[in-house]
Amino acid sequence: MVTNQGTMTGNALNQTGGVNSLGVSKYWGKEKILVDRSEFISDESLVDGTATKSQRLLVHCAQLAFVLFWLLFVFIGLSLVPAQPIQGAFFIIVPSIGFSMAAVGMYKGHRDALRKLQGRVPRQKAR
Numbered sequence: 857m858v859t860n861q862g863t864m865t866g867n868a869l870n871q872t873g874g875v876n877s878l879g880v881s882k883y884w885g886k887e888k889i890l891v892d893r894s895e896f897i898s899d900e901s902l903v904d905g906t907a908t909k910s911q912r913l914l915v916h917c918a919q920l921a922f923v924l925f926w927l928l929f930v931f932i933g934l935s936l937v938p939a940q941p942i943q944g945a946f947f948i949i950v951p952s953i954g955f956s957m958a959a960v961g962m963y964k965g966h967r968d969a970l971r972k973l974q975g976r977v978p979r980q981k982a983r
Contacts, residue, residue: 897911899966902915926955
């Protein structure tokens, strides 16, 4: 939530402050921001639990959109297979390879963050 302070002219609508001698009033405005532009949700914050609930939900929604977008290509390819088998196979195979490479990259990032977290936590010695 961002709070802004500004001025309005004397003839503006919805004046919320008192009018001074120049006909200018002050107002306070609040603006809700879903995600700050500079905010980055790191794999480390997701693994160690420092990410907020909204950040976790945003990541899960992005993953769901990723899977649904891949399924869109697969279903287009399946619908093309009876009439045009080459184009249908193209729509199934090429996006599947690209999406699987991206999924492997996401998995590696999660695994590396988990490895870093385990490296920071002191291990107890076995008795």
